[in-house]
Amino acid sequence: MFAFSNQQQNSEEIDSSTPFVAASDGDLALLQKSLQHLSLPATVADSNGLTLLHSAASYNQIEVMRWVLSQPNIDVNAKDSDGDTPLHHCDQMSAAKILVEEAKVDYRIKNSDGQTALQVKEEEANEMGGEMDDGEEDEDFKNLEELVGYLRSLP
Incomplete structure (x- = not known):
């Protein structure tokens, strides 16, 4: 996945990765520019099939997600090269709720490994939980547990 810093970019520095960096960083103005x-x-999708919605959902960039979703011809169930949809990339419930409740994604879609977003997130939570010390509270783990609970609640 991406690991980007939020930085100012001018026209000379804009390249094909800039929209994805901006979406991940939540920089709507730079994304649009x-x-x-x-x-x-x-x-647009990158060489791995990641869309702007994948990028924004991965980092819980709600404003960017809503803007992307307001644009024409957005495939809310677009799959990347691993068959993962934007929902598979979510790590927080708020982004998942937008995709499920507002964008009406198909949360039953399976990736190339035959896993739904719920199964992927359950696996991630199990791995993350096993790595934590007893009594240790991790914000990312709490967010992931909340997301898993939400996905489990879907019909």
């Missing part, structure tokens, strides 16, 4: 500068639609 870079798409315009590169003449790209909001439906």
Whole structure:
């Protein structure tokens, strides 16, 4: 996944990765500017099939998610090269709720490993929980447990 720092970029520094960096960082102005500068639609995907919605959902960038979802022809169930949808990439319940309740994603879609988003997140939670010391509280783990609980509650 991406690990980006939030930095100012001017037109000379905008390249094909800029929209994805901006989506991950929650920088809507830079996202819009870079798409315009590169003449790209909001439906753009990188070489791994990651869309702007994947990038924003991965980092719980709610404002960017809502903007992307408001654009024409967005495939809310787009799969990356691993068959993961934006929902598979969510690590927080708030992003998942937007995808499920507002964008009406198909939360039953399985990735290339035959796993739904719920199964992927349960596996991640089990791995993360096993790595923590007794009594240790981790914000990421709490967010993941909350997300798993939400996904389990879906019909």
